[in-house]
Amino acid sequence: MTSLPSILGGIDPTSDRAVFRQIADQLREAIDRGRFKEGEKLPSEAELVEHYGVSRMTVRNSFSVLQGEGLVHAEHGKGVFVRPRPPVRRLASDRFARRHREQGKSAFIVEADAAGSHPKVDSLEVKEEKASQDISTRLGSVRRVLARRRRYLLDGRPVEFATSYLPLDIARGTQIAEPNPGPGGIYARLEELGHQLDHFEEEIRARMPSPSEVKTLQLASGVPVIHLIRTAFDAAGRAVEVCDTVMAADAYVLSYQLPAN
Amino acid sequence: MTSLPSILGGIDPTSDRAVFRQIADQLREAIDRGRFKEGEKLPSEAELVEHYGVSRMTVRNSFSVLQGEGLVHAEHGKGVFVRPRPPVRRLASDRFARRHREQGKSAFIVEADAAGSHPKVDSLEVKEEKASQDISTRLGSVRRVLARRRRYLLDGRPVEFATSYLPLDIARGTQIAEPNPGPGGIYARLEELGHQLDHFEEEIRARMPSPSEVKTLQLASGVPVIHLIRTAFDAAGRAVEVCDTVMAADAYVLSYQLPAN
DNA sequence: CACGCATACTCGTATAGACGAGTGGGCAAA
DNA sequence: TTTGCCCACTCGTCTATACGAGTATGCGTG
Numbered sequence: 001m002t003s004l005p006s007i008l009g010g011i012d013p014t015s016d017r018a019v020f021r022q023i024a025d026q027l028r029e030a031i032d033r034g035r036f037k038e039g040e041k042l043p044s045e046a047e048l049v050e051h052y053g054v055s056r057m058t059v060r061n062s063f064s065v066l067q068g069e070g071l072v073h074a075e076h077g078k079g080v081f082v083r084p085r086p087p088v089r090r091l092a093s094d095r096f097a098r099r100h101r102e103q104g105k106s107a108f109i110v111e112a113d114a115a116g117s118h119p120k121v122d123s124l125e126v127k128e129e130k131a132s133q134d135i136s137t138r139l140g141s142v143r144r145v146l147a148r149r150r151r152y153l154l155d156g157r158p159v160e161f162a163t164s165y166l167p168l169d170i171a172r173g174t175q176i177a178e179p180n181p182g183p184g185g186i187y188a189r190l191e192e193l194g195h196q197l198d199h200f201e202e203e204i205r206a207r208m209p210s211p212s213e214v215k216t217l218q219l220a221s222g223v224p225v226i227h228l229i230r231t232a233f234d235a236a237g238r239a240v241e242v243c244d245t246v247m248a249a250d251a252y253v254l255s256y257q258l259p260a261n
Numbered sequence: 262m263t264s265l266p267s268i269l270g271g272i273d274p275t276s277d278r279a280v281f282r283q284i285a286d287q288l289r290e291a292i293d294r295g296r297f298k299e300g301e302k303l304p305s306e307a308e309l310v311e312h313y314g315v316s317r318m319t320v321r322n323s324f325s326v327l328q329g330e331g332l333v334h335a336e337h338g339k340g341v342f343v344r345p346r347p348p349v350r351r352l353a354s355d356r357f358a359r360r361h362r363e364q365g366k367s368a369f370i371v372e373a374d375a376a377g378s379h380p381k382v383d384s385l386e387v388k389e390e391k392a393s394q395d396i397s398t399r400l401g402s403v404r405r406v407l408a409r410r411r412r413y414l415l416d417g418r419p420v421e422f423a424t425s426y427l428p429l430d431i432a433r434g435t436q437i438a439e440p441n442p443g444p445g446g447i448y449a450r451l452e453e454l455g456h457q458l459d460h461f462e463e464e465i466r467a468r469m470p471s472p473s474e475v476k477t478l479q480l481a482s483g484v485p486v487i488h489l490i491r492t493a494f495d496a497a498g499r500a501v502e503v504c505d506t507v508m509a510a511d512a513y514v515l516s517y518q519l520p521a522n
Numbered sequence: 523c524a525c526g527c528a529t530a531c532t533c534g535t536a537t538a539g540a541c542g543a544g545t546g547g548g549c550a551a552a
Numbered sequence: 553t554t555t556g557c558c559c560a561c562t563c564g565t566c567t568a569t570a571c572g573a574g575t576a577t578g579c580g581t582g
Contacts, residue, residue, distance in 0.1 A: 018565060028472075044532065055567045057318075060533085068329055068482065070469045077532050077574030088466075098522050197521035204517070205349075206467030206485045206510035208331045211289075221329065224467045224485035224510065232521070249467035249485065256465070256517050260458035260493070261359050279535060305562060316537045321563085338544030338562050 007035050008043075011052055019054055020061035027062065031071060031082055038084040042072060045080075070222030070250070083220065086251055089115070089159065093256040096187060096200060106185050108152050108160075120153040124179050128168060135165045138231050138242045146171040148186070151216065158217045159251040165242045170195065186241065187232070195234035203229045206249060217248050224249040268296050269304075272313055280315055281322035288323065292332060292343055299345040303333060306341075331483025331511070344481065347512055350376070350420065354517040357448060357461060367446050369413050369421075381414040385440050389429060396426045399492050399503045407432040409447070412477065419478045420512040426503045431456065447502065448493070456495035464490045467510060478509050485510040 008026045011019055030036055043051070048059040063080055066072045074080045094100070095107050112119030131145045139145065145165040152160040164186060166176060175182050176189045191197060205227040209219050217225070226249050232241040269287045272280055291297055304312070309320040324341055327333045335341045355361070356368050373380030392406045400406065406426040413421040425447060427437060436443050437450050452458060466488040470480050478486070487510050493502040 020565075025472075046531080055569095057568090058566060061565085063533095064325070068469070069471075074533060075574090076534065077576085079532060093517065093519050096519070096521065199521050200519040202517045202519065204465060204487075204515040205513075206487045208329070208483050208485065210330075211286075222469050224469060226465075226467050252466075254465040256354065256463045256519075258354050258357070258461040258463065258517075260357065260460050281535075307561080316539095318538090319536060322535085324563095335563060336544090337564065338546085340562060 008051060011054070019052075020058045021065065023048065023052060023054070023059065023062035024065040027066060028069070028071060031066075036082050038082050040082050041079040042081065067221050070220070073220045073222075083222075086157070087115075087117075088253050089154065089251055090253045090255055093254075098191075098197070112154055117154045118156070120156070121150050122153065123149065123151045125149040126177060126179055128172070131165065135242055135244075138229075139165065139167055139239050142167045142169075144168050146177055148176075148181075154251070157251075158248070160245060160247045161213070161216050162243060162245040165244070166240065170240055190232070190234070190240055195236075195238070195240045197240075198233050198235045198237070200233070201231045204254065209246075213246055217246070219248055226252055226254070228254075269312060272315070280313075281319050282326065284309065284313060284315070284320065284323035285326040288327060289330075289332060292327075297343050299343050301343050302340040303342065328482050331481070334481050334483075344483075347418070348376075348378075349512055349514050350415065351514045351516055354515075359452075359458070373415055378415045379417070381417070382411050383414065384410065384412045386410040387438060387440055389433070392426065396503055396505075399490075400426065400428055400500050403428045403430075405429050407438055409437075409442075415512070418512075419509070421506060421508045422474070422477050423504060423506040426505070427501065431501060451493070451495070451501055456497075456499070456501045458501075459494050459496045459498070461494070462492045465515065470507075474507055478507070480509055487513055487515070489515075 007030050011022055015022065017025075027036075027042065036042055042063075045056055045059045045063070048054075048062075049056050052059070063072065063074065067074065071083060072080050073083050089111065095111070100107060100110075106121075108121065109119050126146070126148050128144055129147050131139065131142055135145060136142055146168055148164040148166075150162060151158055152162070166186070170190070170193065171177055174189060174193060176186050181189055187197060206224050207227060209217065209223070209225045213219065213225055219225070226247040228243075228245045228247065230241075230243045230245070231239050232243075234240050268291050272283055276283065278286075288297075288303065297303055303324075306317055306320045306324070309315075309323075310317050313320070324333065324335065328335065332344060333341050334344050350372070356372070361368060361371075367382075369382065370380050387407070387409050389405055390408050392400065392403055396406060397403055407429055409425040409427075411423060412419055413423070427447070431451070431454065432438055435450060435454060437447050442450055448458060467485050468488060470478065470484070470486045474480065474486055480486070487508040489504075489506045489508065491502075491504045491506070492500050493504075495501050
């Protein structure tokens with residue numbers, strides 16, 4: 001390996017920039033310049049202590065800065081590594097268009113197969129429950145709803161956790177209340193039930209994950225989530241489904257097409 | 262103030278959960294339950310050291326967890342405070358529709374005024390420059406572009422930084438190359454120049470900000486950014502503008518309407 | 523050869539102490 | 553009363569040390 005001094009500079013003790021920030025700056029720049037490549041191991045804490053002549057906590061402090069930026073991740077017993085950027089899934093805004101619903105499989109499976117990934121859906125849960133205030137408002141003041149929860153994985157990595165909420169008067173007793181909603185998914189079933197879909201509304205937020213989201217999506221530190229709430233409206237203008245989706249932000253690019261008029 | 266023991270519990274030394282995580286958990290829960298309200302000061306490091314009987318670094322460690330989650334922020338010399346959730350701007354997907362372009366002011370100013378906020382636009386820079394690889398690709402292999410940079414502020418707080426790129430053969434010498442593009446903005450000018458706008462494509466990502474973005478947007482730690490890249494196409498199918506926008510994620514909700522067919 | 527253990531190296535957690543710097547209140551001097 | 557300083561309290565930074573726990577490697581034993 002190339003010697004450290006040739007990659008990393010020294011500390012400027014006269015600078016008013018904190019030492020641990022100077023170290024973080026140098027590591028960040030080295031990563032940006034490709035001196036440390038994706039997945040590559042950074043110098044160990046001990047090596048940096050040696051190189052900079054600082055205490056271990058100072059080095060750890062700089063690592064923690066870079067972790068917060070999502071640039072690196074530490075593995076106990078192994079080292080600190082440059083975080084590889086996982087391939088992203090691109091979600092087109094027309095993925096729920098009727099023409100994509102004709103075939104049997106879900107949009108997730110179809111797209112992932114096409115991209116050569118191995119998709120999986122787990123923690124499927126379908127149950128009736130009390131609607132939260134927010135969901136109730138979006139669905140037009142319903143008290144209880146059918147909730148369909150599932151988690152999506154790509155090549156073994158969880159990337160998305162979604163819950164669909166439907167009014168009970170629509171969904172109860174139909175195939176929508178079954179774990180497997182059948183070909184074309186619940187949107188196909190809704191249309192068969194006479195709720196011709198008219199349009200969707202999507203709300204997008206980004207934020208840091210809650211601890212439970214970190215667990216469910218196995219998120220590394222420094223990875224935000226995209227929170228998408230989609231409401232489906234039928235031709236009568238009624239909200240027939242709300243889908244609440246939390247996505248690992250480093251796994252997705254959302255794409256929308258908008259008319260200009 | 263209510264005594265600490267009544268709000269926060271103790272440490273379970275038999276738990277395999279790290280002490281600083283247990284402290285972070287208790288503080289997080291207290292915040293979630295509203296025992297500490299938005300903007301309110303948390304117990305000082307010294308108080309928590311006293312209460313839990315741990316060292317100061319351990320307490321600081323738990324604070325750093327909560328800061329990473331964007332839940333709290335520290336103010337030197339004052340204390341650690343529950344981060345207030347700033348009001349969010351809701352961006353509708355039709356905000357660039359032609360009918361909104363008739364009046365004089367920009368979408369940002371109009372919407373902010375309507376919301377009762379005090380909008381401002383600064384660091385306006387308009388110049389010709391070499392197109393990056395990505396921008397060049399999106400605009401259809403142009404070498405040089407006109408770049409229009411500006412930062413948007415709401416009630417004094419920077420919330421968004423945007424750069425528009427336009428092909429030189431379209432923009433050079435027109436009002437688009439002026440600091441003030443005139444009523445209706447550059448989209449109105451483009452249409453006057455014969456580039457009737459047909460549709461937009463928007464790509465959305467979320468990620469942690471770079472250090473320079475933290476500076477420009479004065480981001481607190483634990484706040485991600487939404488990165489939106491919009492491409493405008495004219496009726497001839499040509500990409501006539503790419504707008505690269507970085508938004509403080511805690512200041513925005515994006516909203517889209519999609520047809521179902 | 524195969525297995526298992528010792529060992530060295532990695533990061534994780536925690537303590538104790540020191541000094542610096544920003545903030546705000548109180549007190550003393552003008 | 554007003555001004556200015558001091559001090560107490562706050563978080564920021566850094567050092568030095570200790571032990572625990574996960575990982576990988578090599579060597580010795582069976």
